[in-house]
Amino acid sequence: MGTSPEVFREVLAALGNEVVIPPRPNRRTLSLGTKYSPEFACLPYKILMGSYLEAIEMGADTIVASGGVGPCRAGQYAPLHELILRDLGHEVDVIVFEPPRLDLRDFLGKISALNAKGLSAWQIIKLIQAGLKKLGALDSLERLSHRVRARELVRGSTTPVYRKALQLVYAAQGAREIDEAYSRAEGLLREVPQKSGYEPLKVGIVGEIYVLLEPSANLEIEEALGEMGVETERSIYLTGWTRESKLLGKPGRYNRTRVKEVAGPYLGEMIGGHGQDSVGHAVMYAKRGFDGVIQLAPFTCIPEIVAKSVLERVSREFALPVLSITLDEQTGKAGLLTRLEAFVDLMKRRRR
Amino acid sequence: MEVYLGVDVGSVSTDLALIDDDGNAVESLYLRTNGQPIRAVQEGIRVLARRIGPGVAVRGAGTTGSARRLAGVMIGADVVKNEITAHAVAALKVVPEVQTVLEIGGQDSKLILIRDGVVVDFAMNTVCAAGTGSFLDHQASRLGIPIERFGEIALRSKHPVRIAGRCGVFAESDMVHKQQMGYAVEDIIAGLCEALVRNYLNNVARGKQILGPVVFQGGVAANEGIRAAFEKNLGQPVIVPPFHGVMGAIGVALLAKEEVERTGRTGFRGFALSEFDFRTSSFECQGCANRCEVVEVRLGSEVQARWGDRCGRWSDLERPVQRPDESECLSCAG
Incomplete structure (x- = not known):
């Protein structure tokens, strides 16, 4: 998702696997995925299905995926994917990583299954640490890109520089190189000519994890908003999420306990997926004085449907504009842009 | 006389409106787009020019609707605006205290909430077109009734039949069933109007607070039956403005006026544009896996313009000439 595949490729390759990464999800991915998925499966499921098929075309015999916890269908997706892939005659193994805090032995077992080179436990820990460090650097870079893009002097000038900056971090090996690459990448982004004294509108983006993290699934909403001069902040970044799932390390700034606490008066139950998080984060954005919140939900995603109704109340109580966007394979960019433009107009007029 | 032009090119209709210096509509026009926006815009401009005659100067122009970019390039628009903002601006001009705008067009429907003269929330239908003009059109022709008389017939009904309105497909089969059962046609039509209003309120307006004054606009607002069903459901009067069918065009004309008053100049190409040779073509960019369809x-x-590319290598006309098979993308990593 997003910038992360490169890092997973690196870790898996270091363990001694030959790794293929399917192309960035595109129209072909989606049509493949839609063809071989149940119609009412959600967009993330269909994109993954398409990506798996593309990876198999490229020669993959094993698929490494992440699982999920709580009452969200995503937890069953990997087994269903595997079943359908086998029905199609592809003899692939699917290895699903669940959060280690739930079953440490299962987690370690899967790591060792992928440990083709027979690296020592210490080497593996080092490897994972470096991977997380790189993921963290990529996330920071992305956050920065959203700040810079909103202020860019020439529309569209940030994105190519950001791509170049990503390459620097991708190429770095080991902790020291990652640090160096990050500061060079950061420098590149900061050099993009920016408007001075411009206070962009600030929008918080909440919703289901996959469509939040994968720009091709949300029709590059953050890029589009940035180029309209709007600064965005997302409720979920991959490194934040892995930390919350206690893969490694300590909770970050937005720990789940806090999210649950602020969501409590509106939605007291964990309803699966990221429904409660969407509500909690929206409340936090409201309290921080954001101009608006956008919710991204895959079509038929129950947790986000529930969150959407609850967000109406949050919106009323905090006088916070909220725009809910439902994404599926039918969603067109033109319709999305119309809504975004109208939403930006709305926020601008409110500010005046 | 000095006027401002607004053009709203939607999927079903292309509307044009002229407003005077006080922002009042002086002329309007409604055409079918028929999938050919360029021709519709040119035809509209031609008819408009003929109607107003010489001696009228267009001081500014704006475009809205799903073909707003294309139309904007064609007419040399000073403002290219989304239809939600355009509709809100027009409603505020007619009813300054308006708090709710219901808008039902050919293929989409919207709800706009306004408080203290500012848009605070909106919703648009996404996947479902059950409650929109195209569906009504289809049902009218199936029943052999001209769409213009649909509303008047609905009002004649004393006992509207209950029609399943959640989905267009179910609504149609339910209507056929009710016809076969022998219900009167006016009761079926009135029932359909109520079903559509229920559908709109449950889907588009779900969870939103509808306060008066309520303004109802868009092509479907011409339908008295739908308006009556809204009034019954909402328990308050619903205002249908005189130019309800072209409010998007009026709104964007008002925005163009604002813009021209600020900048002091217009890019409007003049009525002669109706004779210009505009052509569009498209190709698939091979620069990366996105395979953007560039227009x-x-x-x-x-x-004159290009769009559809994510990375901007084509939209930026200043860049040197490129070929579609060039294997370079401005935004991809690869």
């Missing part, structure tokens, strides 16, 4: 608008042989 190109030409006037004669000169490229």
